[in-house]
Amino acid sequence: MQKADVVVIGGGAVGTSAAYHLARRGRKVVLCEMRNIASGATGRCGGMVVHCYGRELNIEKTDLRLMYTRASTRIMREYQKSFEIDFELRQVGCLDIAIDEQEFEGLKELLRIQRSLGDTEIELLDKKQTLEVMPNLNPELIAGSRLRRSDGNLNPFKLARAQALEAQKLGAQIRTQTRVEKILLSGGEVQGVEVADGVIEAPHVVNAANGWAHQLTPGLETIPVRELAMVTERLPKLPPQPFEMLCLGDFAYGATQTASGNYNLGGPGPARPPGYDYYDERIYVDEVYRVMSYIAVIFPKLAEVSVIRSWVGTMAFTPDAMPSIGPMPGAKGLFIAAGYPDGMAWAAVSGKLAAEHICDGRTSLPIDHLDPGRFLGQPKVRWPQPYDLTVCHDFLTRERALKHAK
Amino acid sequence: MRVLHHPILGDAPAARAVTIHVDGRPVQALEGEMIASALTAAGIKRFRTTSRGRDPRGIFCAIGRCTDCVMEVNGRPNVRTCVTPVEAGMTVNTQVGLGVWK
Numbered sequence: 001m002q003k004a005d006v007v008v009i010g011g012g013a014v015g016t017s018a019a020y021h022l023a024r025r026g027r028k029v030v031l032c033e034m035r036n037i038a039s040g041a042t043g044r045c046g047g048m049v050v051h052c053y054g055r056e057l058n059i060e061k062t063d064l065r066l067m068y069t070r071a072s073t074r075i076m077r078e079y080q081k082s083f084e085i086d087f088e089l090r091q092v093g094c095l096d097i098a099i100d101e102q103e104f105e106g107l108k109e110l111l112r113i114q115r116s117l118g119d120t121e122i123e124l125l126d127k128k129q130t131l132e133v134m135p136n137l138n139p140e141l142i143a144g145s146r147l148r149r150s151d152g153n154l155n156p157f158k159l160a161r162a163q164a165l166e167a168q169k170l171g172a173q174i175r176t177q178t179r180v181e182k183i184l185l186s187g188g189e190v191q192g193v194e195v196a197d198g199v200i201e202a203p204h205v206v207n208a209a210n211g212w213a214h215q216l217t218p219g220l221e222t223i224p225v226r227e228l229a230m231v232t233e234r235l236p237k238l239p240p241q242p243f244e245m246l247c248l249g250d251f252a253y254g255a256t257q258t259a260s261g262n263y264n265l266g267g268p269g270p271a272r273p274p275g276y277d278y279y280d281e282r283i284y285v286d287e288v289y290r291v292m293s294y295i296a297v298i299f300p301k302l303a304e305v306s307v308i309r310s311w312v313g314t315m316a317f318t319p320d321a322m323p324s325i326g327p328m329p330g331a332k333g334l335f336i337a338a339g340y341p342d343g344m345a346w347a348a349v350s351g352k353l354a355a356e357h358i359c360d361g362r363t364s365l366p367i368d369h370l371d372p373g374r375f376l377g378q379p380k381v382r383w384p385q386p387y388d389l390t391v392c393h394d395f396l397t398r399e400r401a402l403k404h405a406k
Numbered sequence: 407m408r409v410l411h412h413p414i415l416g417d418a419p420a421a422r423a424v425t426i427h428v429d430g431r432p433v434q435a436l437e438g439e440m441i442a443s444a445l446t447a448a449g450i451k452r453f454r455t456t457s458r459g460r461d462p463r464g465i466f467c468a469i470g471r472c473t474d475c476v477m478e479v480n481g482r483p484n485v486r487t488c489v490t491p492v493e494a495g496m497t498v499n500t501q502v503g504l505g506v507w508k
Contacts, residue, residue, distance in 0.1 A: 233473075233484055234457070236504040261457075261504050301507075304482065 002200045004030040004173075006358060007193050009180045009216065010208035011035075012042035013156060013344060014337050016163035016174075017351025018206045023170035025359045030200055031164070031172060032193065034179035034212075038160040041210050041343060044313020046229055046254050046264045047156045049073065050094055051121075051148060053321075053342035055110055061322060063117050064369055069342075071365060072349035073150065076159075079348065085162035087154050088259040094151030095125075095134060097142055097298075104143040111146060123147045136238060136301040153256045153264075154344060163351070183207065183216050183334065190333030206335045206354050207328075211279070211314035213338035217328055221375035222316040222339040224278035228291045229266035230310040232302065237261065253291075255299055263302065265295050283312050317341050319375055325350055327357065329373035336372035408439075408447050424494035441487035441498060442468065442475050453477050453487060457503035477501050481508045 008019045011033025019031040033039070051069040052062060076089050098104040111124050123146070125133060130145040164174050175195075183205055184191040192201040207213050211224040238257060253267035268291075288310045296303035318324055318339040323346060328334040335357055337350045349365070356363045410418045421436035428450065435444035442465050445453065452462040453475050466474035470489035479485035479498050483505025487498070 234504055236483055236507045238507065305484070 001198055002030065004028050004192075004200055004202040006030075006204040006206060007032060007180075007200050007202045008206045008208060009183075009193065010040065010210060010213075010338075011037045011160065011164065011174065011176060012040050012208065012210060013038070013160045013163070013347035014042075014210070014340070014350045015206070015208035016160045016167060017347050018208055018337060018354040019167040019172045019174070019351070020163045020170070021352045021355035022206075022358065023167045023172040025355055027355075027359065029167065029172040030202070031167070031174045032178040032180050032195060032200070033174070033176045036176045037164050037174070038157045040212070041313055041315045041340070042156045042160050042347075044227070044229060044311055045156055045315065045344065046256055046266045047153045047258070047344060048094065048151070048254055048256050048342075049089065049091070049154055049344045050151050050342050051345055052114065052119075053345065055096075055106060059113055059117065060369075061320075062114060065322070066114075066117070066119060067365060068349050069345040070150075071352075072346055075348040075352060076154075079162065079166075083162045083166055085158055085165060087158040087162045089152065089154040089159075090259065091150050091152040093133075093147055093149040095130065096146040096148075097130065097137070098144050098146075099141050100143050107144060107146050121148050121150050123149075136299060138298055138300050141298055153258065155258065156344060159344070159347065163348075180209075180216060183331075185331055185334075188330055188332055190331060204333045204335065204358050206337060206358075208337045208350075208354075210338045210340060210343070211316040213316070213324075213336065217331070217334065217336065217372075219330075219376055220324060220328065220336060220338065220372055221318055221378075222324065223318065225268070225315045225317055226276070226278045226280065226312055227266060227268055227315050228283070228287060228310065228312050229264060230288060230292060230307045231258075232263040232265065232305045233308050234261035235263060235305060238301075253295055253298060255295060255302065262308075263305070265292065265302065265307075267291050267294065279314050281312055281314070283310055287312075315341065315343075319378070322370060323350070324372035324374075325353055325370040326367045326372055329371075329376065338372075408436075408443060422494075424492065426492060426494075426496040426498055428498045429500055435492045437494060438491050441477070441479065441485075441490050441492055441496070444492050445487065445498075452500065454501035454505075455503065460503070476505075478505050483507050 005027040006022050006029050008015050008031040019029045022029045098107045125145045125147055127142050130142050178195050180193045182194040190205050207217050214220045214222045255265045257263050316339050321341055323339045324336050328336050335354050337354050340346055353363045421438050424437045425432045426435050433448045451464045453464045463474045466472045468488045470486050475487045476484045477487050478501050483501050
């Protein structure tokens with residue numbers, strides 16, 4: 001039987017961050033990953049670092065989100081000074097595009113709120129200014145945009161690998177191909193985890209399994225989301241702003257050029273029929289075609305380039321779009337860090353908060369609002385609510401049809 | 407050199423002679439033949455340079471798979487010249503690294 005101070009479940013950006021910060025604090029850490037490092041959402045996302053994802057008009061939530069994500073970026077800047085692997089963090093800015101006047105008014109309101117919180121990093125760009133920053137966007141689809149210059153992108157594989165490597169140097173054990181079958185509890189206290197070849201005893205467990213987290217911790221509300229991504233051939237540098245387009249609400253289609261010149265493209269797939277399998281990692285040609293054709297409407301230049309690889313992955317949301325970070329009620333010793341719609345902006349700080357909570361019993365940033373128990377006893381969220389993808393699909397299909405009609 | 411009589415494919419179809427512009431110089435080509443054929447016939451072997459070492463590259467697989475022969479064609483980089491037919495007046499430029507995309 002193996003013994004550890006802490007078992008971390010999940011080898012993505014969040015789990016490896018927790019392993020690194022715990023190892024730094026001298027804890028004996030075993031990280032269990034059911035596949036390989038960065039096999040879940042981390043290795044399948046677009047790698048965008050967006051400090052204030054979405055268009056949340058709730059002042060308190062916006063304020064919190066910025067507090068965590070800014071702290072996360074500061075930690076990553078620290079990483080860059082000492083880490084062996086360069087994870088290609090580039091703060092090139094990110095555009096959040098409004099496609100019509102009504103949406104643009106919403107963006108202005110959001111900007112007003114964010115400025116009132118002392119956020120001076122954001123700029124509101126009108127149509128002309130947006131096209132100056134990113135000349136290749138479809139001018140017919142732009143009313144204006146919000147630019148945050150501190151946003152950008154990174155290489156998610158390298159971030160996870162960098163954190164895992166530094167954790168290993170500090171003595172952490174990284175066990176890949178090790179699925180945790182069960183978190184062992186006795187009398188409301190964590191005893192360790194059960195894996196295929198036995199038990200790992202530990203008084204603390206960090207559940208960072210994101211889309212799989214709720215399977216190990218009943219009562220936890222993480223909603224799996226199946227997202228598509230594609231990578232194009234290497235292209236010359238275009239004006240570097242990645243963009244996310246929140247189309248008619250909450251659906252972000254995004255494109256971002258990586259350090260090597262490839263474009264990462266992605267977004268939600270077609271409308272989901274009932275019984276849809278959010279864990280299906282097979283990719284179907286028709287859905288690639290559809291997402292690519294949507295992106296080509298927004299970014300016409302990309303219609304000409306070759307996609308060299310495409311994949312799908314399981315991301316995870318929570319009902320209020322804020323991750324669950326904190327101790328799980330009723331399970332002493334169990335810390336949750338899961339449910340990230342925008343994980344790259346949160347990963348570094350999440351692991352640090354887990355380590356602080358486990359080692360000190362308190363955290364340097366308040367985490368009450370991220371309490372993993374906050375959805376207990378509330379009705380379960382079911383797709384397609386609150387994200388009705390048919391709305392988005394209809395819109396882009398119409399745009400495409402209009403374009404082809406010309 | 408052009409393959410005008412192929413033992414299996416037969417004789418090359420008759421084609422109109424056209425001019426394309428390669429790195430600013432006029433080059434005689436046959437309409438519809440692959441750009442790479444026209445360049446080879448004109449004695450041009452260097453199509454691009456690699457992005458790191460700036461080493462020269464040209465035809466390798468010649469069937470559209472390897473992307474070694476890509477050039478900037480009519481302002482677009484990464485065009486596989488071995489599977490892209492010649493059109494009259496085409497602009498073909500050596501691609502340096504990842505090239506330039508206007």
